[in-house]
Amino acid sequence: MDGIGATHIDHIVISSSDAAVVADTFRRNLGIEIKRTMTRPGTGAQLAFAKLQEIILEFAGPPAPKPGDEVKARLWGIVLAVRDIRAAVERLRSLGYDVGDPKPAVQPGALIATIKSGTHGVPFALIQYGTPPATPGAAT
Template identity: 65%
Template sequence: MGIGATHIDHIVISSNDSAATAALFSENLGLEIKRTMSRPGTGAHLEFAKLKEVVLEFAGPGTVQPYDEVKAKLSGFVLAVTDMGSAVAALRAAGFETTEPRAAVQPGAVISAVKTGTHGVPFALIQYNALPIETKG
């Protein structure tokens, strides 16, 4: 059995100041920050860099609170799958708890988090081109 994962889609680095952490990684590792956004609903500040097929997502609060030092950590990763319905069904059949697939921040994509049985690693599945992308006429 498998979930049809094709690659690691993105890795999340969470920080109490995601802009500062993204800047540090960008400057020290030569990464280009491709996109900066505020997550709809939560207002979280997100910055994205891409290394070949893998996106590094720097995530933090929309409003940075005063701090003594910037603290960041690896907080999860997302695997790309080709068929979210089949992947979620297979995992649930094996006893894993997953969230109901929902629209992701990425246009046309759906995402589902695997909630249990992952050996302490928060991870989720994402399928691109799963939803029609709205175009402005």
């Protein structure tokens, strides 16, 4: 495999001091429908998700926003969808990137791996939904 087999931007993360407030601003003022909200298991981070065609906007914030504080947000990371996350991770590691092992994502059935350096200041991750395509010629 020459490249990482990225097919599209899967989601864009907007990190903030209050995910619910920022998601509601985008909903009310920009007409972006919030499809799902959840608490991230383990960390308690508050998450809200919207989808514009193939791209998910993920609004992320701390478990307990401080009431009264000015709500601040910033574009944070980008997640690229790949067909075969293990092959993509292997490829990037061979190029010298520090990439975490694929682990279950909050999206059911998906695997995610974080690229920890070398991406010009943008935190990137890779995500794979479902099983990768069979390798041509491989025994079945």
